[in-house]
Amino acid sequence: MFASDRGDEPSSTPHIVFERLHKRYDGPQGPIHAVHDVSFAIARGEVFGIIGRSGAGKSTLLRTINALEVPDAGTVTVDDVPVAGLDEAALVRLRRRIGMIFQHFNLLSSKTVNANVALPLRVAGLARPAIDRRVGELLDLVGLSDKASAYPSQLSGGQKQRVGIARALVHQPEILLCDEATSALDPETTQSILALLRDINRRLGLTVVLITHDMAVIREICDRVLVLDQGRRSEMGEVWRIFGDPAAEATRALLRPLLHDLPADLARDLVDDLGGRPGEAILQLRYGGDSSADGVALADLAALHPQARLLHGGLDRIRGHSQGRLLVAIPASALDPVQDRTARVADHIEVLGYVVTGAR
CATH class of the missing domain: 3.40.50.300 (P-loop containing nucleotide triphosphate hydrolases)
Structure with a gap:
């Protein structure tokens, strides 16, 4: 048997x-x-x-x-x-x-x-x-x-x-x-x-x-x-x-x-508006598993902006589908033109807030 x-x-x-x-x-x-x-x-x-x-x-x-x-x-x-x-x-x-x-x-x-x-x-x-x-x-x-x-x-x-x-x-x-x-x-x-x-x-x-x-x-x-x-x-x-x-x-x-939530140190520095000061926009990219079944192309992430930085997060592979969330920082001045490109690399994008340059 x-x-x-x-x-x-x-x-x-x-x-x-x-x-x-x-x-x-x-x-x-x-x-x-x-x-x-x-x-x-x-x-x-x-x-x-x-x-x-x-x-x-x-x-x-x-x-x-x-x-x-x-x-x-x-x-x-x-x-x-x-x-x-x-x-x-x-x-x-x-x-x-x-x-x-x-x-x-x-x-x-x-x-x-x-x-x-x-x-x-x-x-x-x-x-x-x-x-x-x-x-x-x-x-x-x-x-x-x-x-x-x-x-x-x-x-x-x-x-x-x-x-x-x-x-x-x-x-x-x-x-x-x-x-x-x-x-x-x-x-x-x-x-x-x-x-x-x-x-x-x-x-x-x-x-x-x-x-x-x-x-x-x-x-x-x-x-x-x-x-x-x-x-x-x-x-x-x-x-x-x-x-x-x-x-x-x-x-x-x-x-x-189990979620890769916003780390406490980053949450502490997050503001709703930069008020004209230089800084970064913090983006949350969420992947549900449909469009990201085979993972997320690093080239797509790099295409967000030459200075884009991966801050936190991760993907889990469940029954052949990769899903999770990533936190990415890009220059706040580049946020508007980036929005269209992120739609092609994530199922959902959300601007969590901004970090003033030098705050961390």
Whole structure:
């Protein structure tokens, strides 16, 4: 099963469909609408991200897929089968097709790595040789063959999460749910876990659905993303489009920590008008990924003005599209004739202000 890559690309076939989903809870101050009238579809084989602030409804939405949460209204279907209509036996079968990994690993401290991964198979009544064979394959897949006899207390956070991933794959699921799977990990370990999840998605063709509050995770691994805001769908689309041209304020707020914003020292010297004094205009050039798919030509930047200087910023390459923002300084006296040329090298140009010569 793990010998060769499947190489599957995400298909356009809906795997999971949400229609007019509602879920509310009774709170001390009245009802809380965790999910309100949310509709969307997740394609088979894609890595789909759901992001939002704390309390946006991410976990509630994720847990309706395997009926750990039951919506008050609306439907969730997996392969065109409504989850809410399943009897107990059918629900058990569905949950075996859906693996789940958690923020805090949920490993049994008294059992070895081998025993933690094997537990769902023992519960299902598989024979010992089949269990040993399957657990061996999975530990090899997640890079923990040498840790089979170790206990969770002897593992790093990243190793614990790899055990959690192996355990989630024991029943050869079609869907893998990731509930803040990297939020308890350091940045380096997060990168290794995301790379593993992407590799599993490509090799096994799984549909991966993950929730997070971190846009860096979405950028790294997801094909598409849904942004939730107070239980409502804020916006949804391909990750590179959402990053390049966010339409909703909630999305812009989530992206803000990743943006190359105006540095504090430059902001301090920025003025709205030079008042006749010599100085520079500070331009922000924004690239959404459509016109800059292959990057930005240095010759185009140089054509802005012979004295143009790149001050700050950067481009990210997301799913084959380069997008980001650059801050450029040019002589203020050259601003008007430059405006026409910048339209050809950036998707959007904005004059942020001016800096008086000698101010820095």
